[in-house]
Amino acid sequence: MKYLLFQPEELDELMRFLTANLDESYKPEVFLKIQSQWPDGFAIARRGGIIVGAACGALLPGNKLRVLILVLAPEVQRQGHGRKLLEMLMAAGRKRGCKRVALEARVDSAAVKFYRHLGFSSVDLLPCYYQDGGDAVVMERLV
Numbered sequence: 247m248k249y250l251l252f253q254p255e256e257l258d259e260l261m262r263f264l265t266a267n268l269d270e271s272y273k274p275e276v277f278l279k280i281q282s283q284w285p286d287g288f289a290i291a292r293r294g295g296i297i298v299g300a301a302c303g304a305l306l307p308g309n310k311l312r313v314l315i316l317v318l319a320p321e322v323q324r325q326g327h328g329r330k331l332l333e334m335l336m337a338a339g340r341k342r343g344c345k346r347v348a349l350e351a352r353v354d355s356a357a358v359k360f361y362r363h364l365g366f367s368s369v370d371l372l373p374c375y376y377q378d379g380g381d382a383v384v385m386e387r388l389v
């Protein structure tokens with residue numbers, strides 16, 4: 247597995263990967279904006295040259311890092327790559343002075359169990375947060 251910083255010229259491939267692996271749909275320009283605002287906070291994982299994972303975040307006021315996307319293709323899940331991408335993002339955040347990391351995850355999802363396992367606590371609930379009306383839980387921990 248190779249972990250690399252996302253480059254804007256990879257946008258089409260990234261969008262194909264995200265569309266295949268996420269429930270939510272996003273406009274491509276969003277990812278160019280995220281990358282331009284904090285290039286070190288946008289990583290991808292490639293296996294055999296193909297994108298199989300992505301993670302990106304944003305720096306918020308109050309020394310907070312927000313994880314915007316963290317997704318691995320099903321065939322590479324539960325092999326430590328999600329943890330690795332999240333650690334890359336948090337290490338980049340620490341370099342920029344972040345003290346806390348926050349994210350949203352779908353209530354009762356496997357992702358909540360993953361984040362809880364990594365030391366995140368639930369701090370808030372966002373009703374109807376997702377496009378299909380599903381609720382999100384806000385989770386946080388120290389970076």
Ligand SMILES: CC(C)(COP(=O)(O)OP(=O)(O)OC[C@H]1O[C@@H](n2cnc3c(N)ncnc32)[C@H](O)[C@@H]1OP(=O)(O)O)[C@@H](O)C(=O)NCCC(=O)NCCS
Nearest residue numbers: 316317318323324325326327328329351356357359360363
């Ligand atoms: C959630 C997700 C990012 C986790 O990444 P991953 O690569 O599968 O997880 P890892 O292999 O890095 O797991 C790291 C640790 O969390 C644990 N873990 C992972 N998934 C878990 C789950 N569903 N329940 C309990 N523990 C879990 C692992 O056992 C591992 O623990 P260990 O190192 O102590 O053995 C990934 O499965 C995924 O992309 N899921 C689909 C998309 C998604 O839900 N994204 C999050 C939206 S916010």
